[in-house]
Amino acid sequence: MSGPSPVKIRVEGLFKEFRTKKGAVSVLEGVDLEVLTGEFVAIVGPSGCGKSTLLNCIAGFEKTTTGTLLIDGAPVTQPSRKRVFVFQETGIFPWLTVSENVGFGLFDRSAKERDGIVAKNVALVGLEGFEKAYPAELSGGMKQRVEFARALAVESDVLFLDEPFGALDAFTRLEMRREIARIWKATGKTCLLVTHDVEEALELADRVAVMTRRPARIAKVVDVNLSRPRDSDDPAFRALKDGIFDFLGVERRV
Amino acid sequence: MLSRIRRILRPFLGIAFFILLWHLATLGNKRTDVAGPYLTLLGLRDLLLQGVLLKNIVASVFRVAWGFALAALVGIPLGLALGRFAVLNQLFNPPVQILRPISPIAWLPIATLLFGRVRWFDPSDLAAIFLIFLASFFSITTSTASAVANIETKYVRSAQNLGVTGLRFATKVLLPAAMPQILTGLRITLGIAWVVVVAAEMLGVSSGLGFQVNDARNNLRYDIVLAAMVVIGLIGLLLDAAMRSIEKAELTRRGILRAN
Numbered sequence: 295m296s297g298p299s300p301v302k303i304r305v306e307g308l309f310k311e312f313r314t315k316k317g318a319v320s321v322l323e324g325v326d327l328e329v330l331t332g333e334f335v336a337i338v339g340p341s342g343c344g345k346s347t348l349l350n351c352i353a354g355f356e357k358t359t360t361g362t363l364l365i366d367g368a369p370v371t372q373p374s375r376k377r378v379f380v381f382q383e384t385g386i387f388p389w390l391t392v393s394e395n396v397g398f399g400l401f402d403r404s405a406k407e408r409d410g411i412v413a414k415n416v417a418l419v420g421l422e423g424f425e426k427a428y429p430a431e432l433s434g435g436m437k438q439r440v441e442f443a444r445a446l447a448v449e450s451d452v453l454f455l456d457e458p459f460g461a462l463d464a465f466t467r468l469e470m471r472r473e474i475a476r477i478w479k480a481t482g483k484t485c486l487l488v489t490h491d492v493e494e495a496l497e498l499a500d501r502v503a504v505m506t507r508r509p510a511r512i513a514k515v516v517d518v519n520l521s522r523p524r525d526s527d528d529p530a531f532r533a534l535k536d537g538i539f540d541f542l543g544v545e546r547r548v
Numbered sequence: 549m550l551s552r553i554r555r556i557l558r559p560f561l562g563i564a565f566f567i568l569l570w571h572l573a574t575l576g577n578k579r580t581d582v583a584g585p586y587l588t589l590l591g592l593r594d595l596l597l598q599g600v601l602l603k604n605i606v607a608s609v610f611r612v613a614w615g616f617a618l619a620a621l622v623g624i625p626l627g628l629a630l631g632r633f634a635v636l637n638q639l640f641n642p643p644v645q646i647l648r649p650i651s652p653i654a655w656l657p658i659a660t661l662l663f664g665r666v667r668w669f670d671p672s673d674l675a676a677i678f679l680i681f682l683a684s685f686f687s688i689t690t691s692t693a694s695a696v697a698n699i700e701t702k703y704v705r706s707a708q709n710l711g712v713t714g715l716r717f718a719t720k721v722l723l724p725a726a727m728p729q730i731l732t733g734l735r736i737t738l739g740i741a742w743v744v745v746v747a748a749e750m751l752g753v754s755s756g757l758g759f760q761v762n763d764a765r766n767n768l769r770y771d772i773v774l775a776a777m778v779v780i781g782l783i784g785l786l787l788d789a790a791m792r793s794i795e796k797a798e799l800t801r802r803g804i805l806r807a808n
Contacts, residue, residue: 355705373709385702388802389724398720399710430803448710 627692
């Protein structure tokens with residue numbers, strides 16, 4: 295890396311409360327996080343710690359209660375094509391074909407331009423030959439590839455990944471992790487991943503932010519200075535993993 | 549193989565059992581009384597020979613088609629809007645829910661007052677179409693609104709995220725996402741419309757299957773009354789089957805049902 299990258303996402307003292315019949319429930323209690331341009335950051339934490347809510351706030355889907363939330367120096371008020379969200383169980387549209395899904399955000403381009411961008415991104419995720427297929431005809435991993443292609447086609451510069459591999463089987467999950475690592479390297483997008491899988495976070499991210507439940511904030515950020523592709527059997531990898539589990543107070547042995 | 553034969557035979561067995569019960573319950577009746585299955589069959593023959601059956605079927609189907617199509621044309625967009633915007637729902641859902649339980653037949657005096665003197669293909673066609681429209685409209689609007697309210701958040705957010713809004717959002721995301729449930733609503737509504745058209749044709753109309761039933765009763769031909777009822781049932785079954793096949797084709801394409 296040459297020189298310091300500018301800050302892409304800045305979160306400072308972020309609070310989020312949900313109003314319920316029994317009163318306000320606080321979900322985020324003073325979250326601080328900084329993501330640099332082109333960086334891959336993972337947020338890990340136990341379920342119910344608010345990490346998905348945090349991602350939904352950063353993506354502009356949910357309003358924050360107080361605190362600073364800036365992307366490229368501007369406050370986030372609504373979702374944008376510049377920053378695309380990849381959903382837990384694929385958010386691609388089952389009523390559209392693969393190409394129609396990939397080109398969905400390109401409605402303001404000419405047909406010719408759109409076809410070119412669609413073809414390029416279908417190729418990037420390795421789905422040539424499936425352009426006319428409906429999602430129902432694809433496997434779970436292939437659907438996830440369609441969603442990545444759709445997110446990349448609009449020339450976004452940030453990808454939000456909300457446990458994108460949660461619904462896949464163990465083998466496909468491994469394959470898709472390699473795939474996202476490859477796409478990230480090839481495109482240089484800023485990636486923010488939310489997962490409860492510490493190993494997944496360490497395999498993919500430059501830095502891993504660890505979130506706790508009480509208080510619901512980022513309690514620790516771990517730098518992952520390991521060369522890629524990463525090996526989960528590498529002692530240095532295991533040491534980082536043990537460190538995070540110890541920090542969260544999780545017993546590792548079954 | 550044997551189980552397949554059984555599966556195909558069972559519905560016929562059920563119908564045969566029903567006809568047997570019908571036969572036993574009407575044993576010895578003449579055709580001026582509640583007719584049995586055999587007399588009804590003869591009545592059906594007479595009905596066909598009279599040469600008005602087809603005309604009456606067309607009249608009923610025509611009224612249902614117009615009323616139902618107009619209701620879908622207005623009800624689906626309105627349902628999409630009510631399901632999508634809480635403000636519109638708070639404003640317009642109460643009147644819809646108050647008008648919905650009123651039997652369309654109760655509107656008959658108003659319908660004849662409004663449309664009774666308008667002549668189209670047949671006098672008072674418009675009044676009947678108006679009743680079918682009412683019967684279908686509230687049902688379609690309500691089922692579409694609830695279909696939209698049940699759309700998965702991730703589809704709505706995906707569209708928002710990709711900058712798709714307004715009319716494009718309504719036609720490319722909202723409508724297709726709600727389509728499976730809308731189709732179920734349309735199928736059930738068509739069943740209601742078919743029930744209502746017969747009732748509507750009992751009064752002040754001179755064509756249609758409802759008129760046919762009434763006309764046969766006035767001539768004390770209860771065999772023809774029952775024959776017309778059988779025809780009404782069979783056409784209702786056909787309409788339902790047609791809607792079901794449309795529904796199934798859509799669900800198969802979406803991968804919700806497996807193609808076989």
